[in-house]
Amino acid sequence: xxxxxxxxxxxxxxxxxxxxxxxxxxxxxxxxxxxxxxxxxxxxxxxxxxxxxxxxxxxxxxxxxxxxxxxxxxxxxxxxxxxxxxxxxxxxxxxxxxxxxxxxxxxxxxxxxxxxxxxxxxxxxxxxxxxxxxxxxxxxxxxxxxxxxxxxxxxxxxxxxxxxxxxxxxxxxxxxxxxxxxxxxxxxxxxxxxxxxxxxxxxxxx
Numbered sequence: 687x688x689x690x691x692x693x694x695x696x697x698x699x700x701x702x703x704x705x706x707x708x709x710x711x712x713x714x715x716x717x718x719x720x721x722x723x724x725x726x727x728x729x730x731x732x733x734x735x736x737x738x739x740x741x742x743x744x745x746x747x748x749x750x751x752x753x754x755x756x757x758x759x760x761x762x763x764x765x766x767x768x769x770x771x772x773x774x775x776x777x778x779x780x781x782x783x784x785x786x787x788x789x790x791x792x793x794x795x796x797x798x799x800x801x802x803x804x805x806x807x808x809x810x811x812x813x814x815x816x817x818x819x820x821x822x823x824x825x826x827x828x829x830x831x832x833x834x835x836x837x838x839x840x841x842x843x844x845x846x847x848x849x850x851x852x853x854x855x856x857x858x859x860x861x862x863x864x865x866x867x868x869x870x871x872x873x874x875x876x877x878x879x880x881x882x883x884x885x886x887x888x889x890x891x892x
Contacts, residue, residue, distance in 0.1 A: 688723075689739035707883040708784040724876075724884035726804060740872040745843040778840065789879035793890050801832055801844040802881040802888075803873025809885035811878070816892060817844065823891045827851050830871055830891075846871035 690697045695716050702713035702720055709724040719731025721738060728736045753759055761768050781797055782788060789796040800811045805825055812823070812832050820833040833845040849855040849868030882888060 687741045688721075689741050692733055692736055692739075705784075707880075708787040709880050709884055722884065724880055746841060746875070747843065748839070748841050783877065783879040787879055787883070789882050791878070791882040791886065794878040794882075796877070796879045798878040799840060800876060800878050800881060801834075801846060801873055802876050802885075803830075803846065803871055805830070805848070805871075809881070809888035810891055811881055811888055812891040813878075814844075824851060829853075829855070831855070831868070832871075832891075844873075844875055846873055 688699070690699065697714035697716050699712045699714050699721070702711045704711045704720070706722045706729075707724070709722060712721040712723060713719070714721070714731075714733075717732035719728045719733040719736070721728050723738075726738050728734050728738070777784070781795070783796055787796075794800070794813055799814045801814070801817065802809070802811050804810070805828070810825070810830075812821075814834055817832040818834050818836050818838075820831065823830045823832070827850060829849055829851050831847040831849070834842070847855075847868045848871040853867045855867045
């Protein structure tokens with residue numbers, strides 16, 4: 687999720703109707719700038735070259751998990767009808783990307799699920815398979831802590847934190863902060879082809 691505030695303006699983002707390398711491009715109404723979500727900055731318009739600002743980490747989850755936590759939740763409906771169609775089932779089951787897009791980088795399979803993030807402007811990725819049960823990655827003077835439970839499904843969010851390497855943070859995935867230190871690492875879960883096609887110089891963490 688990205689902040690809407692740039693250059694003193696509060697922007698209204700919407701889908702532009704266009705894609706770059708099979709990934710969504712947003713457009714804002716106020717400056718008519720275009721923002722590819724996988725590149726992380728505007729590429730055209732008044733705010734061209736402006737980096738997108740990641741907001742605090744949010745978690746995605748299944749409806750059943752959410753309603754267990756928040757049984758009072760209201761559901762938006764149109765004319766009393768909620769959308770029950772699973773319109774993405776074929777996409778998730780396919781080994782190829784949107785409209786048969788394939789990854790050019792062969793380090794992972796095209797539809798391998800990953801956690802993707804940027805740190806000091808550099809793109810990184812970690813395969814779900816490599817972070818089940820939790821793993822630490824030293825990145826310069828900092829340590830990234832990435833965790834996925836063996837019981838997580840595709841729709842569960844990776845838990846990710848960042849801390850100074852000398853902070854000695856104990857890893858505890860059940861806490862928002864690591865033993866009182868560190869902070870959430872801003873990134874998101876996606877597929878390898880989405881991230882690698884738009885960030886060809888990314889580092890794959892092992």
